[in-house]
Structure formats: structure tokens, C-alpha cells
Amino acid sequence: MLAKNPILLRSDLFDGVNQVTVEELAAAAQFQTFAPDERIVAEGQPAAFVYRVMNGFVRLSKSESGGREADICVCEPGDTFGEYLLSGGGAYAYSAWSADGAEVALFELSDLRTLADQYPVMHRNGMRIMTRHLLGAMDCIAGDRLHTATQRVANYLVSRCPASASHVTFRLPYRKRILAGKLGLAPEALSRAFAALVPAGVEVRGRTVLVGSVDLLRKAC
Amino acid sequence: MLAKNPILLRSDLFDGVNQVTVEELAAAAQFQTFAPDERIVAEGQPAAFVYRVMNGFVRLSKSESGGREADICVCEPGDTFGEYLLSGGGAYAYSAWSADGAEVALFELSDLRTLADQYPVMHRNGMRIMTRHLLGAMDCIAGDRLHTATQRVANYLVSRCPASASHVTFRLPYRKRILAGKLGLAPEALSRAFAALVPAGVEVRGRTVLVGSVDLLRKAC
DNA sequence: ATCGCTTCTTGATCTGCATCAAGGAACAGC
């Protein structure tokens, strides 16, 4: 159970809540570890927990009758998902899958609701988290509708570059298949987008990305 | 100023707040009326108000550098927008436009924040509203990514039919151009989708829609 | 290193929708 408390206590959800209470809650939290591509929660199932990603990445997806599924979000360490359940609702609105493997903390929904009644600040915290998620979702909709695949990829790469740097090298945090899903693309389309960005100074070798000129890349958005 | 208090007091945002306080707030609220396609708020501008649609419809949209814009939501009477500002943030994340004309109520953000500190239940209410918006946005993303134009239109029509009815006639609540935007389509694509749904028993004359068999239409989703 | 598996890339094809352009229907004002 690596580094349990340090990350846990910094959770946005518990800001302003009595330290002792948080520690109690942390003690009550369950932890689970998942291999790559394992299902963490199933869309439509009765919801009992709010999750927090401790390690690795978690893909949230919705699926249609035909079985195809679309990712709606990729959660990073520190992210919360299922927090919308705090305000009611009894079922998960999406499935959650571990990306390349993930460790998550589970908080009993009933515990959290009790705690939230006791510490109203938790509702404020919940709003703050949901604000982030909502703005992200709206950006996603607008991005899908306004930008081409290449533009969305360029945008993603720029978002991973420090604002001030002129050229950057970094590793993708997860498999390209996952990134493609996050951007609403088939894996092939992501490859082609990378290829299309070569003239913009982007070089991709495995999971390593070299951005020759952030400014140039920014123009490709 | 038609029917000011009745709708206002039922606002999700003020559930559980002292009746007298709500009435004070209602008195302090400004009202504005807009002609079709007028701008109500501008993306990126400093935010000072949370809005509530009293009448008509309001389109929320984001735009890209090139000037093209995409609708991310259409708000109906009773809907709140800009509520995410309660938890911080200082600028509007989207533009808002009146659809076929709209009347909105404006609540000063600073007033609301003060009130929310006094009545923590408002944060819970805010969460409830944002939950609705967030789930809607996620449905939208998944819908865009998984369904064709025809399926999305079929889906919209079904959502406007009472669950139990077998055949239904109703009027579209706004111009088709607006509906197309809401569904992420060009107006032409909406027309073609309607045409494609004729075999599913859908007939469209002007703003009037006849659904011959809701069950049949449901299969087209 | 070599093997074997997974992940990624590239090419070919096809579909869905945007876009452009023009004709037709609805509707408000007179």
C-alpha cells in the first residue's frame, strides 16, 4: 500500500475537513489494484463508492447497445471519479477501466454523504471538482466539433509543454491507444496525426515525444 | 415582467434556503430580454452573474480562433447557466446567445457567494445542478463519438416522447438550425436525418413532428 | 541477443458529414 496517507490527505475532496476525520476516513478507505484493461466499475451498476486514482490511469467510457464504447475522460493520479454521486443518483453513469494498470482508493458513498452533512465544505469541494470536470467536458465537446484530429493532437501536446519552454521532450503517460481514445480518435488516426505534425517539428519515437518548437506547434492548433 | 416569483422561487439553486432570503434575492435580481440571436454573455469575459432562463431558450457555445463556433448546450426555461462560477473562476467559459428570443434573470455572483457561505445547502444545490450538466455533457461526448447523425436525431425525438405513448405529435421547441447545433450537426445534416427517419415513421412538417411509432423509432437509435 | 507478443504504423477503401449552391416552403407584414 504505497504512500497511502500523503496523497490521500491532499485530496481536493477533503480540503477544510477536520484532519482527524480525514484520517479516519482514510483508514476506512479500501484500496484496489488493477492490471491493464481491467474493469473497475460497470456503467449502469448501482453505485456504492466514490473513487480516487492513486496510481496509474483510469479510463472512463460509455458504451452503446452495439457494444462499441467511447472514452469520455482519462483520470490521472489525484483525480476523483464518481464524485457526482454525492449529490444523489444511484448508478454509475460510465464504466471505468484501468489503462496500463492502476491503483485506486474507494470511499463508501454512505460515509461520504454522512461526512458531507457534517462538513458542508465538502459540497463546496465537490462543486470545485465537478467544475473542473464540467469545463473539461465542455472543452471536449467543442474540441470534437471544431477541431480536426491533427489540431486536437497538437493541442494535447502543447498542453503537456511547460508554458515557457521553447523545445521539449517528454514521454506519453500511457499507451497511444489510450491517448487516441481520450481524443476521440481511432488509433490509426492518432498515428496519422503525429505524422502530419512532423512539419511542425514534432518527432515521436515510441512513447517519447520531441517538440522542436512549442511556438510552431501552437500554430498548428 | 411576467411570472417573476413563481418560477424563481422554484429554482433548484435556492432549494432549502430561507424563503425570505430568496425573496430578497429575487428582488435584487435583474431581468433582461433578448431578441433572437443576441449575445447574452461573451466567452472569456470577466464573470459577474449567474443566469437563469425564465423564458425562451439560450444557446451556450464555444468558439475557436477562426471564428467558427460550436454549441455545447441549449438551456431551457428553468435552467441555470454560469453556476460553475460559484466555486471560483472569474471568466465565462462560453458565450451565451438567445435562440428565438429569451428572457433571463441575472444574479450577482458576489451576492450568491455570500449567500452560499450563509446557506451551505446552496453548494449542495449547485452540485446537483452541475451533476445534471456534467452527465448531460458526458452523454453528449459519447453520443457524438458513437452515434451517427440519424441516430442522434432519433434519440432526441424519443427523448421528447412520453415514455408510455405509442404515437406522438409535438412541436420542436426552437428553430431547426438551433436543434442542429445542439446535436452537433450542420442544418443540412439535420434535414437529411429527418428524411432518413421517414421509414421509421417520422414525419416533419414545419416545426411539427409526427412520430408514428415510438417503439419503431427507438429501434433507430 | 533471440523469440514471441503486443502495440503501433502504413496503405487502401468506404462512409458520414461538411460545405457550396440553388430551389422551395413557411411566415410576417402589408
Added chain:
DNA sequence: GCTGTTCCTTGATGCAGATCAAGAAGCGAT
């Protein structure tokens, strides 16, 4: 009713990206 305007539809074309199929590259295990 007519007339002008707005809104919608239909047709033709083009492009972006999905999908299918096969080959290449990366990577962990031995």
C-alpha cells in the same frame, strides 16, 4: 391575398476520419 424575407430542403462535391488488412517496430521474457 400578395410579397419579401427568413428558414429549410435537396443536390453535388470534397474531405476527414473509420475501418479493414497487413507489415513494422517496440518490448518483455527467456
